[in-house]
Amino acid sequence: MRILAENADRAKILAGGQSLVPMQNLRLARPEMLVDINGIDSASFVMVDSDVLRIGALARHIQVEEARVPGPLGGLLEEVGRQVGHLPIRLRGTFCGSLAHADPAAEWCALLATAKGNVVARGLGGDRVIAADDFFDTAFTTSLALGEMVVEARLPVLSEDWRFGTAFLSRRAGDFAVVLVIALIRVVEEKVAEARIGLGGVSDRPVRARSAEAMLVGERLNRELLEHAGRAAADGVEPLGDLHGTAEFRRHLVKVLVPRALSNAWGLG
Amino acid sequence: MSRATVPVTLEVNGETWDLEVEPRWSLAEVVRSRCGLTGTHLGCEQGICGSCTVLVDGDPVRSCLIYAVQCRDSRITTIEGLAAGGDIADLMEAFSIHHGLQCGFCTPGFLVLASAVLERDPSISDGDLEEALSSNLCRCTGYYSIIKAVRSVRDQTSAC
Known part of the structure; x- marks a missing residue:
């Protein structure tokens, strides 16, 4: 922490390196110094602590996917x-x-936002806890201060009355999704007593x-309602277009994928 | 930018290498240019193509995305190590039989990846196998022959 703090304006944390190192290789990121945290074994935990899943700074994606967390959160982590x-x-x-990043x-950014992590x-x-809504500022920018690092992520364990559904569209397997729900x-x-719908790929942050969400509360879900919800979600986003999808295409995907994710959650088949 | 080198000891294919490396050198660069193990191919150098896949402590890793100095305490296995040890003789033969390669550039990466995937799950399902192999790029074969080759090895092994 001291090395990071003393070099805050020129150092980056190196964890898995699967985003930072490609960006360095492409010269999109040129940090003068890397602080490699891979030797800190105590940071690679994934554990349930009362009602909270705690994920350490060095926990790999696959550890989270295979964590077998009890309740619906476990299935959600596996699927995402x-x-x-x-x-x-x-x-x-x-x-x-x-x-x-x-x-x-x-x-995972969309998951943190949806699951209110x-x-x-x-x-x-010292430490401070930042809610997902206050963490993502804009694309590739968080509210971390200079010299601060993420040491842990926390997700509330979901009780059995929660259900989840996801829908993704990506160009190729393994790519970032164009839009994900x-x-x-x-x-x-x-x-429906409570509903949360998280979207990725449609804004500068999840x-x-x-x-x-508001349309669903108090309702039983059916196809018609899901289509309404999809249209409402699509109307509520202002996506940016890029090479992977125009703004119009992304809005269309929101309209289609929101009902699909909700249908998976509700079990409409 | 500092050009200073640091000493690093790497264990590559069971051999110990005492090297002086720049901290910014990727593992791929070091195994190729310092250890002379040029079977590890550098394609995209941005973690997309998988041609540079090596095993680090048994896990398939893109060696263009890890610095050599990060591998001090790890066991590194390259395509040369797997081939010399006979561990992938059946995979190599299957690639040959099923035409799992044409130009051969991506082949070492696919062989290392496939060996790790079958090691992790010898009876992996067709769907999961396709997903796993989609990690690497091949511009010649259209993938189907690669999938067939790895499937055939899975079927031989899991039948025993």
């Missing part, structure tokens, strides 16, 4: 984890590194489709 890169990437890249289409940031002054609904007496 399988979408992260390829096996060699998942063996090496880290969950917290992905959050700190803050790619707007990153699976937190990030524990450490600086020389993670839906979480809490179902009480066959009605976002929630709040207007669509």
Whole structure:
């Protein structure tokens, strides 16, 4: 921490290196100094601590995917984890590194936002807990201060009345999705008591489709309602276009993928 | 930029190498240019193509995305180590029989990856195998012959 703090304006943390090193090789990132944390074995934990899943700075993607967390969160992590890169990437890249990198289409960033997780940031002054909503500032930019690093991510363990569904569209297996949707609904007496819909790839950071979420509460889900929710979610985003998909195409994907993720969560088949 | 070198001891294919390396050198560069093990191919140098796949402590790793100085305490196995040890004789033969290569540039990376994938899960499903092999790029074969080759080895091994 001292080395990082003393060189805050020129040093980067090197964890899995599956985003930072390609960026260095492409000369998109040119840090003068790397602080390699790979030797810190005590940072590679993934553990449930009462109702919270705690993921250490050095926990690899595959550890999170295979963590067998009890309840719906375990299944969700497995399903989302399988979408992260390829096996060699998942063996090496880290969950917290992905959050700190803050790619707007990153699976774990969208998951943190949807599951209302937190990030524990450490600086020389001590630790602070940052909620997902306050962590992602814009593309590749977080609210970490100079000299701070992510030491842990926290996800609330989901009770059994939660259900999840995901929908992704990527150009090739293992690519970042053009658009991804993670839906979480809490179902009480066959009605939606709480809904969260997280979107990746449609903004400069992961976002929630709040207007669509509000439409679902108190309802039983059916095709018609899901289509309404998809349209509401699509109306609520202002995607940017790039080589992988125009703004219009991304908005269309939100309209199609939100119902698909919700349908998977509800079990419409 | 500092050009200073640092001493590093690497264990590559069971052999110990005492080297002076620049901290910025990737493992791929070091095994190729310092150890002379040129079977590890550098394709994209940005972690996309998988041609540079080696094993680090048994795990398939893109050696263009890891610095040699990070491998001080690790066991590194390159395609040369796997081939010389006879560990992948069946995979090599299957690639030959099923035309799993044409120009051969991606082949070492695919062989290292495939050996690690079968080691992790000898009875891996067709779907998971395709997903795992989609990690690497081949511009000649269209992949189907590579998938067939690895499947055939899986079927021989898991039948025993």
